[in-house]
Amino acid sequence: MRDQDAWLCFADEAGQLLRPPKACTWSRRGRPPLVRVRASGSGRISLAGLVCRKADQRTRLVFRMLVHHGRKGEKKGFRERDFAALLDAAHQQLGGNIVLVWDNYSHHVDAAMRELIGKRPWLTVFRFPTYSPDLNQA
Template identity: 60%
Template structure:
């Protein structure tokens, strides 16, 4: 991390923390309110292999507003359909982030197979504005994107969506709401030891 911060300072680059998560129709259970003596019941559809995968970047540069950039992928459980993000999907998201941020990117992510494959290394090398650093193993506390996923999953607790499309719409809706809460990302970033994004 220290090396990434030094390079980012020298290049005036954005530090982008990347991570992925997934949500199925089987909602996470959470405590809720109910009339005394009445057990609350939330009907959910847990059948099938429907999954919404999300890849996200929490982006940081001192003096600039922190940002969340994300992409979703819907997996309906069909044969041959990709179940998650692959190298080309990550590359497209990083290209979009570069266009939005108007600056070099220092990418910080974990050791997922798709992050360290030969194909991914080739895609990174082909982008002169991009440098990648790997987080140490079992160091989720250093990645603010993990906190975004935690907040997202809390907001989806006891959710009773019945279709893949409704689930994807709800996930996007929750993330869009979070995008407007810049102070939220600032708190996630400072918790990793970075100075506040805005002076």
């Protein structure tokens, strides 16, 4: 990477329901101390991010959030074009080549993503193996 003068970026995604947890509180004697929580329409949030590192530079975090409320026609999560837009934003913000390391998530290895990666000459992608006994000897 020093030879390429590139940023080393690790990518991952996460999702979280926006439903609040049930909580315990006080109540009258003989009644269960529960707080009723309505979860209808609370939705979920998806987050995709890159942690980027380059020698003699400060570490950077580039991320995008997507909130899904369950409305008709609303995106439920990140797709190939969303990942490509995130990578384009990282390239513009970092101002250099990117060596990307990510997992074998189905949206990372399909034909649409391979096509989008092929159109970006500044991007080199490495994927973790599905299972490597050398990395996990336990």
